[in-house]
Amino acid sequence: MNIKEASARTNLPAKTIRYYEDIGLVQPGRNANGYRAFEESDIHKLAFIGRARGLGFTVEECRTLLHLYEDTTRTSAEVKSIARDHLSRIDQRISEMKEMRKTLAHLVSCCAGDDRPNCPILDSLAADQSVKSG
Template identity: 60%
Template sequence: MNIGDVAERAGLPPKTIRYYEEIGLIRPVRSANGYRVFRDSDLHKLAFLGRARTLGFSIEDCRTLMALYEDDHRASAQVKAVAEEHLARIDDKIAQLRAMQETLQTLVSACHGDDRPDCPILNDLAGPRDRTDRA
């Protein structure tokens, strides 16, 4: 398969596939004229990587997961540890997003949204001001 064929079948852009090759996640063979020739095993790896990236795994996590996938003697505990670390990062991001949501809800509720110039949202974004004019 050429890069267009494998891109279509894997559901990835050719640019992404070239990047994965550049960083060593896949290694298609090269024909005599230098064109990439993708095997079914390359397609399978690309689909694996696409799914892992869709789940938000980092490139390094993908590298680790791919190595574990290809290791017939792996312990599933290793795979689980990578997934648990990623899940913890997701949980942290969700907590941060919820805190942002609560703050914005409070600010939006406090803003009258009328013709007056005072705005609690802008005041909060500006942060505390240094008061040098104290008497």
């Protein structure tokens, strides 16, 4: 099947599928005319990657998970370790987002939101809080 059909079957944009091919996650065959020819196994891999990316796994984690999926000698401990590490990163981001929300909610509550120009939100954004330079 062509890339348009592969896109429809996997709910992935054709551009994403081309990218996954470019980085070696999938390697569809080619027809005599040079067009990609996706097999069912390619569709399965693309759907697998799409679901993993939907859970926030990085491209490299997807590559590793795909290799583990195809490796019949894998251990579930290897897969669990990757998922557990990813879950820890998600928990960390949730914690950071909660802190951001708390700070922003406080600033919003402090702002009068009236016709006057003073604004604690802008004041806070402009404040020098030991800005780190890279």
